[in-house]
Amino acid sequence: MVRSLARGLEVLAAFDRDTPTLSLSELAARTGWNKGTAYRFASTLVELSYLEHDPATKRYRPGLKVLELGFTCLSSLGLADRTQPILEQLFRETGGPVHMAVLDGSDIVYVARRADRSLTQIQLYAGARLPAYCTSMGKVLLAHRPWDEVRAVMRGVRMQPHTPRTATTLARLGADLERIRHDGYGMTDQELELGVRSIAAPLRDATGGVVAAVNVSTLTARVSVDQLLSDLLPKLLGAAARMSAALGYAGKEVRAV
Amino acid sequence: MVRSLARGLEVLAAFDRDTPTLSLSELAARTGWNKGTAYRFASTLVELSYLEHDPATKRYRPGLKVLELGFTCLSSLGLADRTQPILEQLFRETGGPVHMAVLDGSDIVYVARRADRSLTQIQLYAGARLPAYCTSMGKVLLAHRPWDEVRAVMRGVRMQPHTPRTATTLARLGADLERIRHDGYGMTDQELELGVRSIAAPLRDATGGVVAAVNVSTLTARVSVDQLLSDLLPKLLGAAARMSAALGYAGKEVRAV
């Protein structure tokens, strides 16, 4: 509708970790706009401190004010604040990297984490996205959505076999989700990355609906499936219960909206 | 310049931790716009997934895509990635909450942290802002800017006495900065909040300029000034040196730009 707004945000979104800075020409090329147009938008964003301009190198980079935006968003979710201490405790109990994420369409978005250093290849941080279908938290979150909705959002997703164990068919995914609903937790065994196994549990808020998920990741070389289920799973479920309580969940399960 | 862009961002910025959701009328009131105008902008942002709209409650809240924006910005700084492990180590060595921040005008902006739970009253998180003049990291960062620039940015700041010990005059601040430059570290003793004492050290990158600061906070009730300086300060300075190295600093100090 408001085109100029869309364009402006396109500018901010043009930066990513591969292209942390852009020159004006690069920006114009990337967006497909006229140079003058790109200049106006860049200047406006600089004026508003959402973009910074280095006069020496003539390059733009996102301003710190953008960070602020992101975090007011995080805090408006109100999830991470109250659960961080429990996440911390879970990390200490398990020693593995622990994460918390919410579902957004067919992706999961990380909202909190606690880890020494990343044992996985993929660098994760709050705001990062991963496909839901091949992650433990993603499956847990999908498992608590109506199947019709799952099918609808998965329609736009190419189920890539990241590893030989990745679920690549809707049928297989459906079976996984069914099991997760029954078990109350979900596991992905090297579906995203070989050598990494994760278990995840749902988090509920005051409404009783599942609003987020928490997980623990382990290296297959160090923790067997048996150990994972006998030792770490109870700790995960305990933490999840306390986190749900912190979010106002009173104990009455309500089937997902 | 591009008014519609400014307006759109105003919408996103209208949300904060006190007002995590807004109805259309509230938004219109808060921005001072016509309802129709507010509606157009809100709809556009929803369309772009930067805003979410709950049809049941008829309220808007920032979308998860905003988080993404913020974090590409963080990673484009490239500070937190490489220094996080060292920050982690410093946390374990000192036991106190440790933070990392950069300077933005007269504010400091937190870019990384490691803490069990907040011992300070004020809830901090990446993206949060605090005034530079009454924080240890802020003073360290100001100390490495030209005095003219400091005076210029401080012109717009009311130096509020948050506690009886807060520096409230430019002269006092100047003296503090002078001492910090000489000592190579900075301390604030209960200047922002009674009962909390912090020390901070500058971080340099490959260019030799000071680009960020790292600090350790302690409770006055538990750690004396002597202990802080004899025990924690060497650990802080050691971590700062390693963090600077991780950022590419080769050891040659260059006076701030």
Add this chain to the structure above:
DNA sequence: CAACCCGGTTGGGCATGGCGCAACGACTCT
């Protein structure tokens, strides 16, 4: 040393985007 080229910045003129206003429909509260 001059000619050129490329990236950034600025001006003008036209079209359309977007703003204010006002009416409308749905819902709630009294």
Add this chain to the structure above:
DNA sequence: AGAGTCGTTGCGCCATGCCCAACCGGGTTG
């Protein structure tokens, strides 16, 4: 049942912001 509130939509006018094109400055090349 009426009145008030809130969200949504249509209309018409105005100015915003887009395209194009010229201009400028710096670096490079013949």
